[in-house]
Amino acid sequence: MNRKKQQAVAAVCQEYLDKLHADNKGILAALIASADGFNLAAIRSAIEEERLAAMTSSMHALGAEIVNAANLKKCHDVVIEAAEGKVLMLNIPNSEDGLIMTVVANDAMVFGHLLWACRQAATQISEKLTSVK
Amino acid sequence: MAEYKILITGPMGAGKTTAIGTVSEIGVVSTDVKNSDIVQSQKATTTVAMDYGQITLDGGDQLRIYGTPGQERFDFMWKILSRGALGLIILLDNARPAPLLDLNKFLDGFGPLIAETGAVIGVSNKPSVPKSPSIEAYYEVMASRNMVLPLFEVDVRKKDDVLLLVDSLLSVLEIR
Incomplete structure (x- = not known):
C-alpha cells in the first residue's frame, strides 16, 4: 500500500472510530491496526496505542492459529472478558492488509450491544475502503 | 518423559x-x-506472536521450541514466552544494517532469562551474507558486557546446523 493510500485508509478508519466512540460512551479505547501490528487510527485514551496495536496483532494471529487447528476456517473476532470490562478484536472484512479493530469497553456496556456496534462499524469501514484507491 | 522449553x-x-x-x-x-514494514525487512511475512515446534531428544525427552517475534514492539511476547524457558538461542544476520546493535538489543531484551539460564548465538553463514562484522567483533561486543556465550556460524536451512545450536545450548545448561 503506498503512502497516499495508507493516509486515505487511515482517514476512513479514524472517521468511523470517532463515530463509534461518540455513539457509545462505554468505550474506553479503540484503534485499528495492520495485521503486523502498526497503529493506523485510534481514539485518544489512556492506553499506549502503539503497544495495543502490537498486542492486537499478536492476539488476533494466535486466534487465527487456534481457529486453524480446530478447522473452523477463518478467525473473525477475539473476545476478552475482564473483571471490569471487555476487549473486542474484530477483523475488518475484505481489507487489503487484514486490518483489525480493537475496542476496549467498561463493564457498564452490554456485551451484545458492543459486539453489534463494533461489527456495524467494521462493516461500514470495509464498504468505504472499497472506494479508496 | 520430561519436557523442556527453549526460545529462539x-x-x-x-x-x-x-x-x-x-x-x-x-x-x-x-x-x-x-x-x-519494508524498511525493517523485505520479507513478505513476519511473525507477530510466536512460532512453535517440537523435537524428541535422545532418551525420549521432548524439547519444545518457541520462536519470538523479532521487532521490539512485540517485546511483551518476549516476556511471555520467556516464562519457564530453559535457555535461549539468538540468531543474527550479517545482511542486516547493524548486526552488532542487534546483538546488544537481544542481550538487553532477554537479559534476565540469559542471567538465569543460558544462551548460545548463531550467525548466518549463507553464501549471500556479508562476512562483516567478523566473529571476533561479536565476541568483542560480548566481552564489553563481561559475557562469553558460545557462537556458531550456521545456515538455519540445514538441520545439522540448527541441531548444533540446540545441542550446544543443552550442554551450556548442563554445566551451569
Whole structure:
C-alpha cells in the first residue's frame, strides 16, 4: 500500500472510530491496526496505542492459529472478558492488509450491544475502503 | 518423559521461523502475517506472536521450541514466552544494517532469562551474507558486557546446523 493510500485508509478508519466512540460512551479505547501490528487510527485514551496495536496483532494471529487447528476456517473476532470490562478484536472484512479493530469497553456496556456496534462499524469501514484507491 | 522449553529469538528476517521448521517433528505453529514494514525487512511475512515446534531428544525427552517475534514492539511476547524457558538461542544476520546493535538489543531484551539460564548465538553463514562484522567483533561486543556465550556460524536451512545450536545450548545448561 503506498503512502497516499495508507493516509486515505487511515482517514476512513479514524472517521468511523470517532463515530463509534461518540455513539457509545462505554468505550474506553479503540484503534485499528495492520495485521503486523502498526497503529493506523485510534481514539485518544489512556492506553499506549502503539503497544495495543502490537498486542492486537499478536492476539488476533494466535486466534487465527487456534481457529486453524480446530478447522473452523477463518478467525473473525477475539473476545476478552475482564473483571471490569471487555476487549473486542474484530477483523475488518475484505481489507487489503487484514486490518483489525480493537475496542476496549467498561463493564457498564452490554456485551451484545458492543459486539453489534463494533461489527456495524467494521462493516461500514470495509464498504468505504472499497472506494479508496 | 520430561519436557523442556527453549526460545529462539533474533531480529526480523534472521531465520527464526525457518530454524524451527528445519528441525521440528510436528507441523510448525506459526503466526506469520503480511509484513508491511519494508524498511525493517523485505520479507513478505513476519511473525507477530510466536512460532512453535517440537523435537524428541535422545532418551525420549521432548524439547519444545518457541520462536519470538523479532521487532521490539512485540517485546511483551518476549516476556511471555520467556516464562519457564530453559535457555535461549539468538540468531543474527550479517545482511542486516547493524548486526552488532542487534546483538546488544537481544542481550538487553532477554537479559534476565540469559542471567538465569543460558544462551548460545548463531550467525548466518549463507553464501549471500556479508562476512562483516567478523566473529571476533561479536565476541568483542560480548566481552564489553563481561559475557562469553558460545557462537556458531550456521545456515538455519540445514538441520545439522540448527541441531548444533540446540545441542550446544543443552550442554551450556548442563554445566551451569
